[in-house]
Amino acid sequence: MLRVFPDAVTLEGDVPEQNVFGVNYVLRTSVTVRAGSSVIDIQDRLRNLGAQPGEYELLYHTNFGPPFLERGARFLGTYDRLVPRDEHASKGLEGMGRFEGPTPGFSEQVFLLHTVGDSEGLGHMALLNAAGTLAAHVSFSVDTLPYGILWKRTAAMEDGYVAGLNPCSDLPNPRKVERQEGRVATIGAGAEAVFRERIELVDGRDRVRALEDRLHALEVPSQTGAPGDFRKLGGR
Numbered sequence: 001m002l003r004v005f006p007d008a009v010t011l012e013g014d015v016p017e018q019n020v021f022g023v024n025y026v027l028r029t030s031v032t033v034r035a036g037s038s039v040i041d042i043q044d045r046l047r048n049l050g051a052q053p054g055e056y057e058l059l060y061h062t063n064f065g066p067p068f069l070e071r072g073a074r075f076l077g078t079y080d081r082l083v084p085r086d087e088h089a090s091k092g093l094e095g096m097g098r099f100e101g102p103t104p105g106f107s108e109q110v111f112l113l114h115t116v117g118d119s120e121g122l123g124h125m126a127l128l129n130a131a132g133t134l135a136a137h138v139s140f141s142v143d144t145l146p147y148g149i150l151w152k153r154t155a156a157m158e159d160g161y162v163a164g165l166n167p168c169s170d171l172p173n174p175r176k177v178e179r180q181e182g183r184v185a186t187i188g189a190g191a192e193a194v195f196r197e198r199i200e201l202v203d204g205r206d207r208v209r210a211l212e213d214r215l216h217a218l219e220v221p222s223q224t225g226a227p228g229d230f231r232k233l234g235g236r
Helices: 175-180 205-217
Strands: 002-004 008-018 024-034 039-048 054-056 074-077 079-084 109-115 122-128 134-141 147-154 161-168 185-187 192-203
Touching: 074 147, 074 161, 074 205, 109 122, 122 147, 122 161, 122 205, 134 161, 134 205, 185 192, 192 205
Parallel strands: none
Antiparallel strands: 002 008, 008 024, 024 039, 039 192, 054 185, 074 122, 079 109, 109 147, 122 134, 134 192, 147 161
C-alpha cells in the first residue's frame, strides 16, 4: 500500500509467516521518506496471530559503500559490550573503528555489540568518511533490537567493498546457540513487537561534527570479550 501525505510518502506491506506445526505471524513493514529530508524511517510490527507464544529473530542488513566508506573512514557506536566474532576478527580489534581502502583478498571481520540506548531508547551506529564531511547514521529501538553488528568487508571494489551497521534482536549464531544463551526473544499469543530503524545520510562538516559530538557524549565504558563469547560479559 502506498500512502501519500502532504510532505511524506509511506510504502506499507504485510509479510506472513505461517507453518502448520510452527508459528502464525504477520510482519507489517512501513518505509517512510519525507520531502527535503535525507532520512528513511522503517517500522516493522510483528504480530503473533497464533494461540501460543513463539520465538523470533530479526536483523537489519544496513550496508554502505563509497562515498561513506573509504580509506580512513571511521565507525562510531553506542555500546557497552564488544566481542569479535572469531579469531580472525580479533586480529582487527585494535583498528576496529577505522577502515582500509579496497583491499583484494580481504576476509570479512565481524564485531558483535550490545548496544546502549539514549534518553529516547535509541541505539546508534555511524560511518563517517575520512574528511568528516559525510556520514551514514543508523539509529534503532534497543528494547527490541538490543544488539548490533559491525561488518567490515573492505575487499576489492569488484568483489564488494562494503561496511554493515546492522541492528539485530540477537546475535548471528545458529538459533540453538542463541536459545541456549538466552538471547532469542519470544512474543506472546496475540501480542505485537515493534521494531524501528532510522537511516540518516548526513552531509556537511558542521552537521557531521554535531553527530560525532552527540555520539561521543553517549559513549559508556565497554567490556571486550573473547572471540565469539558473550557469556562471560554478563547479561543477556
